[in-house]
Amino acid sequence: MAALSGKVAIVTGAARGLGRAYALRLAKLGADIVIADVNLKGAARIGEELTAESVMAEAEALGVRSIGVEGDLREPEAVKRLVAETLAAFGRIDILVNNAGVAVARGSGTLATETTPEAFDYLIDVNLKSAQLCCAAVAPTMKAQRSGVIVNISSQTGISLLEGGNLAVYGAAKAGVAYLTRTLAAELGSYGIRANAIAPGIVETERLKRLDPSMGVGTPRQLEAIALKRFGSTEDLANVLEFLATDLSGYVTGQVISVCGGAVLHPS
Incomplete structure (x- = not known):
């Protein structure tokens, strides 16, 4: 049997990029998949080619069930609807992958002293508030099941400074x-729920290829600083998610795993 057969996984920010890779890896492992995104057609916006008409269809082509739930996960009501629609469709929630996030905000600088108040609120809400809301929303179901896996997506940038701040x-x-x-x-360990995080380094996604070079991400200097001398791939990240989402990591919780090719060579 597939490692996650009979399990149900929610992946946020899954309509493209890393989130899509996470969702499809869990589908390959046998989990039914909920694709949550603010725009379920997000791949088309950045020129990312799908193998079917949607990520949900890609998952179903792997032999599992899948639904899409569109909504802004900064909003508590959108999160409640995501959980409600998941339970209505599948009756359980076994895995939550909090991947939704964004690194920059329009109309704002990226340095601490250049960030506008509006951009500050936006970046905190998209990256941190949404994760907390989703974790809180799935916790009652996982507690009742006495089992569950939460995988939050942090970042190399949350562990080690980028050049110049x-x-x-x-x-x-x-x-x-x-x-x-x-x-x-x-908090949740006594209920049989594990919570871990992945801290990706720089990953070669379609979005990265379209970033303005002035953002200072994916530079030759950053490449040279990586011990393995290459940027990451979506498969590199999905491999670590597979470990954390399955029983291979049954005695691992509270950990932040840096998947950066050796760009960060110290504990998180």
């Missing part, structure tokens, strides 16, 4: 995600 508030939010993960592990 770039992406300051994004990094602060992702550092918050790492701390939140540890608190969840302490």
Whole structure:
């Protein structure tokens, strides 16, 4: 049997990029998949090619069931609807992957002293508040089941500074995600619920290829600083998610795993 056969997974920010890769890996492992995104057609916006008409259809082509739930997960009502629609469709929630996030805000600088108040609120809400809301919303179901897996997506930027303090508030939010993960592990462990985080380094996605070079992400200097001398792939990240979502990590909780090729060579 597939490692996750009979399980149900929610993946946020899953309509493209890393979220899509996470969702499809869990589908390959046999889990039924809920694709949650503010725009379920997000792949088309950045020129990412799908193998079917939607990510949900891609998951179903792997032999599992899948639904899509569109909504802004900064809003508590959208999160409640996500959980309600998941339970209505599948009756349980076994895995939550909090991948939804964004690194920059329009109309704002990326340094701490250049970030507008509006951009600060936006970056904290998208990256940290949404994760907390989703964790709180699935917790009652997982507690009742006496089992569950939460995987939050932090960032290398939440562990180690980018050059010149770039992406300051994004990094602060992702550092918050790492701390939140540890608190969840302490709170929920007695219910059989594990909570861990992945801290990706720079990953070659379609979105990265379209970033303005002035953002200072994916530079030759950053490549040279990576011990393995390459940027990451979506498969690299999905491999670690597979470990954390399955029984392979049955005695692992409260950890933040840096998947950065050796860009960060110290504990998180």
